[in-house]
Amino acid sequence: MAKTLFQKVWEAHAVRKLPNGQTQLFIGTHLIHEVTSPQAFGMLRDLGLQVKFPQRTFATVDHIVPTNEIKEPYSDPIAQEMIEALRKNTKDYGIRFFDTTTGNQGIVHMVGPEQGITQPGTTIACGDSHTATHGAFGAIAFGIGTTQVRDVLATQTLALSPLKVRRIEVNGKLAPGVYAKDVILHIIRVLGVNGGIGYAYEYAGTTFDGFSLEERMTVCNMSIEGGARCGYVNPDQKTFDYIKGKPFAPKAADWDSAVVRWASFASDAGCQYDDIKPFRAEEIRPTVTWGITPGQAIFIDEKMPALETLNAADRQTAEDAYAHMKLAPNTPIKGTKVDVCFLGSCTNGRISDLREVAKYLKGRKVSPSVKAIVVPGSQLTAIQAVHEGLDKIYIEAGFEWRGAGCSMCLAMNPDKLVGDQLCASSSNRNFKGRQGSQTGRTVLMSPLMVAAAAITGQVSDAREVFKV
Amino acid sequence: MSLAKITQVKALALAVPGDDIDTDRIIPARFLRCVTFDGLGEHAFRDERTGPDGKERPHPMNSAQAARIAAAKQGVMVVGFNFGCGSSREHAPQSLWRFGFTAFVGGSFAEIFFGNSTTLGVPCLTLSKEDLAECDAFVRANPEVEVTVDVEKQTVSAGAKTWQAGIAASARDGLIKGKWDPIADLLEGADSVAKTAGGLAYVEGK
Numbered sequence: 201m202a203k204t205l206f207q208k209v210w211e212a213h214a215v216r217k218l219p220n221g222q223t224q225l226f227i228g229t230h231l232i233h234e235v236t237s238p239q240a241f242g243m244l245r246d247l248g249l250q251v252k253f254p255q256r257t258f259a260t261v262d263h264i265v266p267t268n269e270i271k272e273p274y275s276d277p278i279a280q281e282m283i284e285a286l287r288k289n290t291k292d293y294g295i296r297f298f299d300t301t302t303g304n305q306g307i308v309h310m311v312g313p314e315q316g317i318t319q320p321g322t323t324i325a326c327g328d329s330h331t332a333t334h335g336a337f338g339a340i341a342f343g344i345g346t347t348q349v350r351d352v353l354a355t356q357t358l359a360l361s362p363l364k365v366r367r368i369e370v371n372g373k374l375a376p377g378v379y380a381k382d383v384i385l386h387i388i389r390v391l392g393v394n395g396g397i398g399y400a401y402e403y404a405g406t407t408f409d410g411f412s413l414e415e416r417m418t419v420c421n422m423s424i425e426g427g428a429r430c431g432y433v434n435p436d437q438k439t440f441d442y443i444k445g446k447p448f449a450p451k452a453a454d455w456d457s458a459v460v461r462w463a464s465f466a467s468d469a470g471c472q473y474d475d476i477k478p479f480r481a482e483e484i485r486p487t488v489t490w491g492i493t494p495g496q497a498i499f500i501d502e503k504m505p506a507l508e509t510l511n512a513a514d515r516q517t518a519e520d521a522y523a524h525m526k527l528a529p530n531t532p533i534k535g536t537k538v539d540v541c542f543l544g545s546c547t548n549g550r551i552s553d554l555r556e557v558a559k560y561l562k563g564r565k566v567s568p569s570v571k572a573i574v575v576p577g578s579q580l581t582a583i584q585a586v587h588e589g590l591d592k593i594y595i596e597a598g599f600e601w602r603g604a605g606c607s608m609c610l611a612m613n614p615d616k617l618v619g620d621q622l623c624a625s626s627s628n629r630n631f632k633g634r635q636g637s638q639t640g641r642t643v644l645m646s647p648l649m650v651a652a653a654a655i656t657g658q659v660s661d662a663r664e665v666f667k668v
Numbered sequence: 669m670s671l672a673k674i675t676q677v678k679a680l681a682l683a684v685p686g687d688d689i690d691t692d693r694i695i696p697a698r699f700l701r702c703v704t705f706d707g708l709g710e711h712a713f714r715d716e717r718t719g720p721d722g723k724e725r726p727h728p729m730n731s732a733q734a735a736r737i738a739a740a741k742q743g744v745m746v747v748g749f750n751f752g753c754g755s756s757r758e759h760a761p762q763s764l765w766r767f768g769f770t771a772f773v774g775g776s777f778a779e780i781f782f783g784n785s786t787t788l789g790v791p792c793l794t795l796s797k798e799d800l801a802e803c804d805a806f807v808r809a810n811p812e813v814e815v816t817v818d819v820e821k822q823t824v825s826a827g828a829k830t831w832q833a834g835i836a837a838s839a840r841d842g843l844i845k846g847k848w849d850p851i852a853d854l855l856e857g858a859d860s861v862a863k864t865a866g867g868l869a870y871v872e873g874k
């Protein structure tokens with residue numbers, strides 16, 4: 201019988217049926233970080249349990265790491281306490297830790313792929329909702345809560361119910377100046393922020409076939425913003441090429457059999473989906489959010505919705521959003537004044553993002569009214585970027601060049617908005633208060649759109665600013 | 669490990685309206701800078717309850733009803749659709765539970781939030797849109813009346829009203845049998861786990 205990748209991976213990892221009807225699912229790879237693991241280790245100690253598969257558990261530190269301090273102790277004593285707790289826990293239980301001194305530290309969803317730990321046909325769990333990022337490689341990867349982190353530490357399994365599978369098929373070629381970020385913002389806008397509840401999203405079609413692994417990661421990353429706990433792209437030659445030679449990739453003798461095995465996990469032709477949603481790439485334009493959920497988005501050349509056009513429930517959220525964002529219905533978002541520009545995060549802090557923007561940034565200057573920061577998502581990305589001289593282009597243009605981490609994506613480190621600053625951001629969440637100020641405002645967009653905003657000091661159409 | 673059988677929660681209720689309330693709003697990220705869940709209760713909905721000037725804002729969590737629930741360490745929160753979306757932080761249900769909420773009734777729940785609550789022994793039941801509106805209105809008009817969230821019968825009732833409610837079968841089963849924390853079952857499967865791991869080429873050291 202023809203099967204989806206989801207079904208095949210699920211079946212290969214199903215341990216047994218639990219008394220409550222759920223499946224005990226084996227988790228091949230467990231990624232942990234400093235925010236959601238300390239309590240889990242505490243629970244483990246309370247129960248007198250051990251880590252069952254320390255060699256399948258990998259740790260890094262990302263959320264609390266300051267991006268402009270290297271020396272410890274950090275100026276925030278709580279951040280210091282958290283990094284030390286992770287050092288102790290990983291040491292006590294024999295878990296590999298990509299610490300800040302290793303040159304391999306970074307946002308957890310960047311470290312897995314960079315190290316070749318993220319592989320097709322595997323199950324990956326992490327106490328972080330953007331774990332679906334790893335689905336770009338054809339893995340079933342999802343975010344879990346802290347008690348579940350304990351479950352995986354202690355048993356390398358989780359109690360789960362299978363998901364339905366929705367195929368999201370995007371065909372055609374994106375216009376110049378339109379990126380993977382616009383694709384996922386558009387999908388969320390159309391299907392809604394809760395449209396994916398109960399589903400795994402399978403992203404497919406010629407647009408995805410043409411995407412690099414990094415572009416696929418950008419899309420899979422934001423599956424959760426569409427309500428889907430996991431999202432994936434079927435593995436292909438590009439996937440295998442990306443993994444080859446990475447530290448944890450299968451070695452020469454095992455490589456060929458690994459590729460055969462990986463390829464066998466791809467969804468079969470003629471398999472049944474619970475739902476299929478088609479999109480045309482040509483119809484997608486640069487997309488920005490105007491509200492306080494990632495679904496409140498428009499094309500850059502559209503007006504924000506008039507309240508009368510919305511149904512009752514959307515209208516209530518929209519009123520709340522307009523009040524918070526200090527924006528007016530039925531007006532363009534283009535031209536809105538921007539205070540801060542943030543280029544980074546697990547959505548768009550990769551080397552391809554930094555390269556793409558740098559291409560257009562040469563010879564341009566950040567508006568004097570804007571504070572612009574660029575934060576490579578990992579140390580390896582930062583090293584590569586410096587090697588290519590990208591840092592100089594950013595600094596020359598007036599960006600602050602920072603160290604690896606989550607930075608201004610969320611308010612757990614010193615990079616924060618102040619007051620009601622408006623931030624043009626390449627991250628994934630525009631929730632109220634997300635970037636560290638209760639009244640702070642976030643407009644999500646692609647990296648090149650962030651650069652356009654930095655130069656003009658306004659929400660702008662990058663295609664015009666850079667003559668794309 | 670023996671856990672309480674959670675068949676029913678009967679307690680005062682508080683309506684916290686709005687759809688798509690994300691976990692950043694329930695517990696702002698700065699409170700995640702911690703290595704235990706202790707003390708999170710007082711920070712639930714912190715930035716909705718307190719303005720940037722440090723003054724209290726009008727919010728259901730600042731009401732006398734919320735204070736009664738906090739004192740009783742028992743309460744039902746009536747919410748909208750897609751409650752608990754966004755970040756997977758277990759700190760969100762932990763903070764509401766530590767505040768005093770022992771059950772949620774809403775239109776729908778984000779999956780990770782639902783799972784995190786269930787493993788705390790806190791049931792999340794869903795009502796249809798119409799019934800939720802009625803329940804919400806009842807709770808606001810009759811704050812002194814206790815609401816019964818019946819996990820076993822899958823109903824929510826208050827006063828003379830009873831609404832048909834839903835909850836995932838596995839969560840219901842776990843709650844009413846006192847097996848809402850899956851760790852015991854998961855540990856029991858150790859032999860089968862070794863077998864599954866043995867069949868996976870990428871899992872070394874099995």
Ligand code: SF4
Nearest residue numbers: 330545546606609610
């Ligand atoms: S970059 Fe943002 S979304 Fe990604 S892991 Fe860090 S905090 Fe979470």
